[in-house]
Amino acid sequence: MAKNSTDFVLRPFEGLPGEPDWVALKELVPAATATARTTKEYGARDVLVTTVLPTSWPALHRADGLVLLALQTTSSSNDVSRDLAHALLEAIEVEPGTAVETIGLPEPGPRLQDVLDLSVPFEVTVQDSFAYWLAPDTERTPDLQAAIEEADGGIIDTVKLDAADAAYWCRMGAREFLRWAQPHEEQVVLDGLARLHAKRESGFEGAKFVGYFRSAGLVVPVWELAKGSEAEDVEKPLADFLPRFEAALADTTPLDADERRARAGLVARQVTLR
Known part of the structure; x- marks a missing residue:
């Protein structure tokens, strides 16, 4: 550009x-x-x-x-x-x-x-915490401390997982999710997800695929996790799922009828953030 x-x-x-x-x-x-x-x-x-x-x-x-x-x-x-x-x-x-x-x-x-x-x-x-906004030796006045604490109140629990790049566990209210930003072209990711979804393999242990976001040109698939799941509970199941997902992404054969229907369903559920 x-x-x-x-x-x-x-x-x-x-x-x-x-x-x-x-x-x-x-x-x-x-x-x-x-x-x-x-x-x-x-x-x-x-x-x-x-x-x-x-x-x-x-x-x-x-x-x-x-x-x-x-x-x-x-x-x-x-x-x-x-x-x-x-x-x-x-x-x-x-x-x-x-x-x-x-x-x-x-x-x-x-x-x-x-x-x-x-x-x-x-x-x-x-x-x-947003305490990093301040230099380490900055005096914490009551107003500064109150401002940071107010900002901290809006933070949802989030953990960056080790099992895959750009994969984040988060807890929103009483529900837990995996949000995993993908480096591949959108069409590649959607085709891969459709191949898995058609075989009912888009989920993995303790995780149900629920849709995806589109943001800054990338696809961010989302899985809802078993109620009460902690970040460490997701690491091994995600690592086990990764080869299957990568194989689906690498598959360049034309989608069959079931996969095309699955893909159409995925597109209908996408949300564009920006």
């Missing part, structure tokens, strides 16, 4: 390390951080990518000099990657202790793929 393009970008995180995790942090995970670094051209600065910042700030140059970039913000243009890169570069330029509160509609310019060092792994840490 050219730097000066104004066309809509379906997969804004394509080409970044860990594209499915970028999507998960933007749309699914309430509180998490991940590692990134700008290229030498842009200062070789360490960046803490985060789900959200206070009052929906796009970015923050923390008092200790660390730059934080929030993903769960409203995009101003047709290219989320360009908007985020604009916020990041602005945050680098402002004084420590300053937030980038709004970016408006950025002019055509570099995207995250141009600004970030693509050799740096996107390593996600799910957080149970």
